[in-house]
Amino acid sequence: MNKKDRLEKIRRFVSDYDIGTQEEIVEHLRQSGITATQATVSRDIKELGIVKIPLKDNTYIYELPKTMTSSLRLAENNILSCHVLGNMINLTLVPGSTALVKRHLRTEFAQELFSIIADNDSILMVAVTEQAADSISNIIHHW
Helix, strand or coil: HHHHHHHHHHHHHHHHHHCCCHHHHHHHHHHHHCCCCHHHHHHHHHHHCEEEEEECCCCCCCCCHHHHHHHHHHHHHHHHEEEECCEEEEECCCCCCHHHHHHHHHHHCCCCCCEEEEEECCCEEEEEHHHHHHHEEEEEEEC
């Protein structure tokens, strides 16, 4: 599994659960079929901007930056369908939500995308390769 997929798994895990240690993340990745060391996870945490926040019981949990969490959830909740044809991906969205989703997609998949075209309720992404389109589509389907 590549780094982008590993980062996405970590992002999802931290977003969905109260995680207190890097070892918990390493174990979650292992259960997902991804081999990563604690040192790798530490670098990934830094790259994702994940921070530890204190709880009332004097323990700490990892948390994504607020802007990333809200942007990711808003983008996910507005995608109605995703279809791939060659190196192109067509998304159908809730009308009026394309600007937000387009911004998130451009950030999330910057290296894999050639261009993005959006109207009121759909987005057409042109990936640099068919493999990149398949990878992007797979990630979107798991949102």
